[in-house]
Every structure is written in C-alpha cells, then in structure tokens.
Amino acid sequence: MIIYSKRAIKDILDHRFLSVTTIITIAVSVLIAGAVALFLMNANDIMNSWKKGIRVMAYLKPDIPEINIGELKRRIQGMNGVRDVQFISKNEALQRLKSQMKRQPSLLENLKENPLPDAFEIRLAESFQNRDSVEMLAERLNSLVQVEDVEYGQIWLGRFMSIINLFRLTGYAMGGLFFLAAVFIVANTIRLVLYSRREEVEIMRLVGATDGFIKAPFYIEGLIQGVLGGMIGLTALFVIFMLVSLNVEQGLTAGLFSIRFLSPGAFCGILVCSMFVGWLGCYLSLKQFSR
C-alpha cells in the first residue's frame, strides 16, 4: 500500500498541471453541487417552518344561526388531520383587522356594516402539514353547505413549491453535468498519465506484475484527486456561505429562521461522491487501456 501510494503521489507531482486541472474541476463541481444542496436544504427548512404555521380558513355563508356554529365546529374538529378549530366571528375578525391597520384607521371608519364573514380558523396536526393533506381538507370543508369559501394560501404555496421543484431539477441537471465533466476530465488525466507511462506499464507486465499492481496507484491517484478536489470545493463553499449568511441573516430572514451549513453527513457524502468521481474516471480510463 505504501509503495502504491508513493507511486501515486509521484505521478501527481510529475504531472502537476494535469493533476491541478483535475482537482480544480472536481472542486468546481463540488462547489456547485454543494451550493445547490445547501440551497435546497435551507429552502426545505423554510418550507418546514412555514408548514408549521399552516392554517386553513373556512369562511361561512352569511346568516348562519348561532346554534349551528357549535355543531359545525364539532364536525370540523372530527375531520381527519385537524388539530384545533377556532371560531372567529365577523365582529372579532373586524377587530383583528382594525388592530392590524392601526396606521390607516380612516380606511375602516366609514364602513356602514361589517363586510367580513364568520369563519373557522383550522390548524392541522403535524403529520398533515403538507400540500396534499391541506388540499384534501379544503375539499371536504368546501363540501359543507355552510361554508362559502376556503382559503389556505394555495396560490403562494403552489408557486413556492414550483420554484423549489424548479431549483431542485436544475440542481440535479447541473450536478449531473458537472459530475460527467469531472469524470471525463479525471479519465482524460489518467489516460494521459498512462500514455506517458505506457512503456513502464509494459515493462511491469513483462517482469510479472499483476493488473492489480499496475492499476492500484492509478486508483489511489484518482481517489487523492477526488478527496483534494472535494475538500477544496467544500472549503470554498463554506467561505462563500459565511460571507452570504452574514448578509442574508441580517436582512432577509429577519430572525424568523437561521440558515445553516451542510450537516456532517451531507459534508461526508459530498466528499465520498468526489472520491467516487476520481475512482470512476480512473476505472473508465483503465478499462479502455486494458483493452
């Protein structure tokens, strides 16, 4: 193993330019893939924190007798996934609106009658805080004759989900492309090293070296390049993250949530992936060379 590693390190040093190119390519790929993973992870966190605040408003038709309200509340409470139901009368709703619009009181001053409907504010159990469950509940609420309209922020929720999905798909596509590019460049580097050492490899074969003995240093070389590329890429990602997170946390998130760096598991996962890129490039190149 020591002999193989020494030969691998010697190869890297002998072909510095090629090795540096390979390591940089892997680093850039890791940086981009890591940035996408980081974005998706934080977007997911935001989604989860928003989901926790998900509530469904069921607006009632006018003039429903007060006696029916209690019965209706019990029916809604009995629906699957409902954690909590609170009745908000039209007067209470107006009071809330007024308190929210303290700075523009004149807007509500001239109202001759309360235009707001009575409503139920419904909160969901944790396991039902997802789009499908919310939509199912909304459908069931809509089917109640006393209910005029149901609102749960479906438009922004849909849009946000679409944007996240778009980013996710773009991330996968970019990750895939950079993965292929990195594998291709590693394979090319190893191929060039092999080409420059073809005579040496031939001599090794003639003196009785096995395929394993000949190939092992190349695999180690690929793995070293993968690890170095991965570590440089992740370090760059961390530095960029620190710079960006300082600005973002002070501005956009306003203390609602904190953005976080990759978990140790994701960090190691990306590092293993970058090693795999090095190994795969080497494998493809050696397979071709063996033929």
Add this chain to the structure above:
Amino acid sequence: MFHVHKNYGAKKALIDVTLDISKNEFLFISGPSGAGKTTLLKLLYLGETVSEGQVLIEGINLSRISHKRIPFLRRKFGIIFQDYKLIATKTVFENVALVLEAMGKKRRFIEKKVKSVLRTVGMENNLHSLPPSLSGGEQQRVAVARAVVGDPKIILADEPTGNLDEDSADIIFELLKRFHIRGATIVIATHDKELIRKTGGRAIHLKQGRLQTTSTVTV
C-alpha cells in the same frame, strides 16, 4: 515447443518449429537478423501468442493459460531485452526492485536482495543513478540484475551483448554462466557465432523462420 507457427499478417516469422529445452540447459538460438529469434523468445514469455502449434512450459500449455495466471508464469522468467527496457525515470535500485515489488516481497527483503544482486553485477555504486546516465554495458548489467533478482528458473536473453564492447560482453556472459551454475536454464538469442564457440553449449540455428540445424559446442 511443438510445430509452432507464428504469422504477422502475411509475413511468416516462424514456420513449424519444434524445440525441446531441458532444465538447466544453456541454449543458444542463432541466426541472422529477421530469422525469428526474438519472436521465439517472445512466444516463451507470452510476449506473443502462437498462430499454430503449442508451447508448453513445465507442462502448462501457454495457449490455454488464463489471463490472470500470465504474471505468475512470467515470474518464472528473467528476461534480458536487446534494448534493455529499463525505466528511464526510475533509479537503478528502483528498476531492479520493481520485480520484487511486483511479487509482493517485503521492503526489507527487497532492499537487501537488490543491493546484493547489484553487487554481483558490479553496479553497487550506481544505486541512485538513472539509466540514461549509464553506459550501454552498465545498463545491460542492470538489466541482468533485474532479470535474476527474482531467482527465476529460466533466463531469456535477447542479444545480450549486441550493443556491448568485448570486455562488457565478457562480464555479462560470466554473470549468465554463474546463474547457470546455480541451476537456471539459460536461453540466449544471438547472431554472434564467435560467442557461441567461446561459451559452448547447444545451439539451434534459425533461418527465415525455420529451424535449420542443432549443434553442440564443447569448450
């Protein structure tokens, strides 16, 4: 070697060659350039495969040997190439040590054995030299050291003195004789008839790919 033919496209390099080499024999393969001497050696160490016929080494049919066993078969041989085939970027020590490293020997053993063999061929003062900085004779001595360091049963030498002056050639031959005495089978391809006469042993003569004559020279 039974009724061996070797073709390179339309060119016939060896035609119906049958040859038996005994254990611990000192055999010369002579003939002019292009007679098929190198091809014959290559067929022995599987540098080439036969077009027709059979080559058996210690009962193993080389046409049927699996790819994985080839390296282990080659370890039975010590090969001295006409053009030395030393790795220019490796030192003398590293070139010779490569054989033992490939065999998976321990570092301490390699160090000891390589130094001992290089002492035998008179190259102990050039351990860290690179082959291009050595003379032809010195390179050939390193090639001999590499060929014998793994204690092979058979040493194949292709024109081992072809590029050397008389003194260097004598040193190389003395070394080969010494390994022969220790029990190795020696097969030497050469066009130098004077050398065969001086050394003695069985000699086969190839001409245009055919085995012409077999003679035994007694010194």
